[in-house]
Amino acid sequence: xxxxxxxxxxxxxxxxxxxxxxxxxxxxxxxxxxxxxxxxxxxxxxxxxxxxxxxxxxxxxxxxxxxxxxxxxxxxxxxxxxxxxxxxxxxxxxxxxxxxxxxxxxxxxxxxxxxxxxxxxxxxxxxxxxxxxxxxxxxxxxxxxxxxxxxxxxxxxxxxxxxxxxxxxxxxxxxxxxxxxxxxxxxxxxxxxxxxxxxxxxxxxxxxxxxxxxxxxxxxxxxxxxxxxxxxxxxxxxxxxxxxxxxxx
Amino acid sequence: xxxxxxxxxxxxxxxxxxxxxxxxxxxxxxxxxxxxxxxxxxxxxxxxxxxxxxxxxxxxxxxxxxxxxxxxxxxxxxxxxxxxxxxxxxxxxxxxxxxxxxxxxxxxxxxxxxxxxxxxxxxxxxxxxxxxxxxxxxxxxxxxxxxxxxxxxxxxxxxxxxxxxxxxxxxxxxxxxxxxxxxxxxxxxxxxxxxxxxxxxxxxxxxxxxxxxxxxxxxxxxxxxxxxxxxxxxxxxxxxxxxxxxxxx
DNA sequence: CGGAGTTTTGACTGGAATCAACTGCGGTGG
DNA sequence: CCACCGCAGTTGATTCCAGTCAAAACTCCG
Numbered sequence: 001x002x003x004x005x006x007x008x009x010x011x012x013x014x015x016x017x018x019x020x021x022x023x024x025x026x027x028x029x030x031x032x033x034x035x036x037x038x039x040x041x042x043x044x045x046x047x048x049x050x051x052x053x054x055x056x057x058x059x060x061x062x063x064x065x066x067x068x069x070x071x072x073x074x075x076x077x078x079x080x081x082x083x084x085x086x087x088x089x090x091x092x093x094x095x096x097x098x099x100x101x102x103x104x105x106x107x108x109x110x111x112x113x114x115x116x117x118x119x120x121x122x123x124x125x126x127x128x129x130x131x132x133x134x135x136x137x138x139x140x141x142x143x144x145x146x147x148x149x150x151x152x153x154x155x156x157x158x159x160x161x162x163x164x165x166x167x168x169x170x171x172x173x174x175x176x177x178x179x180x181x182x183x184x185x186x187x188x189x190x191x192x193x194x195x196x197x198x199x200x201x202x203x204x205x206x207x208x209x210x211x212x213x214x215x216x217x218x219x220x221x222x223x224x225x226x227x228x229x230x231x232x233x234x235x236x237x238x239x240x241x242x243x244x245x246x247x248x249x
Numbered sequence: 250x251x252x253x254x255x256x257x258x259x260x261x262x263x264x265x266x267x268x269x270x271x272x273x274x275x276x277x278x279x280x281x282x283x284x285x286x287x288x289x290x291x292x293x294x295x296x297x298x299x300x301x302x303x304x305x306x307x308x309x310x311x312x313x314x315x316x317x318x319x320x321x322x323x324x325x326x327x328x329x330x331x332x333x334x335x336x337x338x339x340x341x342x343x344x345x346x347x348x349x350x351x352x353x354x355x356x357x358x359x360x361x362x363x364x365x366x367x368x369x370x371x372x373x374x375x376x377x378x379x380x381x382x383x384x385x386x387x388x389x390x391x392x393x394x395x396x397x398x399x400x401x402x403x404x405x406x407x408x409x410x411x412x413x414x415x416x417x418x419x420x421x422x423x424x425x426x427x428x429x430x431x432x433x434x435x436x437x438x439x440x441x442x443x444x445x446x447x448x449x450x451x452x453x454x455x456x457x458x459x460x461x462x463x464x465x466x467x468x469x470x471x472x473x474x475x476x477x478x479x480x481x482x483x484x485x486x487x488x489x490x491x492x493x494x495x496x497x498x
Numbered sequence: 499c500g501g502a503g504t505t506t507t508g509a510c511t512g513g514a515a516t517c518a519a520c521t522g523c524g525g526t527g528g
Numbered sequence: 529c530c531a532c533c534g535c536a537g538t539t540g541a542t543t544c545c546a547g548t549c550a551a552a553a554c555t556c557c558g
Contacts (some may be wrong), residue, residue, distance in 0.1 A: 091379045
């Protein structure tokens, strides 16, 4: 969850030092909590656990997923530094979260978090903003899963990865894919074989070029966009779409 | 703050006229706005429109959808009386909404809505609650679209419909399906033919029985639950229907 | 009664899943 | 040092579920 674009504007830790004490941010809220570390592959929380804490990711990548009775896994999103995790009104988590890479999080008691949020007119719109971004990402994902074919899914995913990097620093053609093929497959509703075949095909067509174990370069960005299939959509990347209305002041 | 799935409690339109002024609800907030009517098949708003208003559905059923460049349609959800529509922080709607049946809505200026929300400590958690429920529904849908087969999708959908009716009145085995096969297909990521075939098969197995044009009876509820595929999930319905048989007397 | 739209049914196709074998890399220990 | 193992990823052969194309049947309304 919260995997979508624009929260870097709010939470990105590249944003530098200027944060006046009169303008608390979600990030600063977690700032004092001790850091907890998780090895790759270990669980931060399980579906069904008592939803007693809210987390902020400070380092690494996490996967949010659910498992069907017979073992089928669905990854509903990935979490990156700055993302918030565990916000809900149910008293149990309705998904599990594991570390994809070595990862660090800060933890906040749920009640305390709610208190802070409900009393701070600065924090509230920030949280609200996150929820809306998350919802938008979920809708994109539903479109992908409902109607896109394997190639479109993989291309959409690669663009999502590219967007993350682009947001942090300009013009980086080398993208790090932290997750395994299995993670990608379970996120895209495909099998590892299909993901692999599709990537191979994209590489052989010169659209992308693998670069080491978990890296790849995008050689034909425009082609990738076309192949992602979001036909009439204008670029969600910059200004036009990301422009946000100011919520409550 | 953040009371449990208060949707029907807040929004149920059976609640009649009495709303004490000391306990504002989202419903009462919209109460004074004029009612707008829409014929079946007409649009309430389009993706890309200026997101100038928030709506409350007061009657009928709406579909929320997006269209890919080449015409593929994805319905991301249906809206019923009491549901709120158009809440986001983007300045353009990112989905279209049409009336499935004859429908009525009330409209609220976005800025005014934001004001009301941000100044009312009663309204805020209600809105928050809606967003969380919506998010939970979206995740269920991602699971359905990513990993469930045609039969499981259709059964999950029928259960969703059944749950709506159950919430309103007890023990109603006849369910009204307001939408067409095409709507169902576009919601479930299938084709009309596959939906039709699957329903026919369920009927021939005695799990369901069609009842008129848009109605059907669920004859074997437990079977339907099993076929929906949400393996280890406990019953999200309040009853312990499936569980009773297992208990020693 | 007729005609358009919706749904069902049937025959066939195709894209992704499945099953299976192989490659390549990284770590480990003899 | 390198032989061995284990895991992630790739590649190939085959299967199967849902999509596609086509036509018939049913409904709703004027």
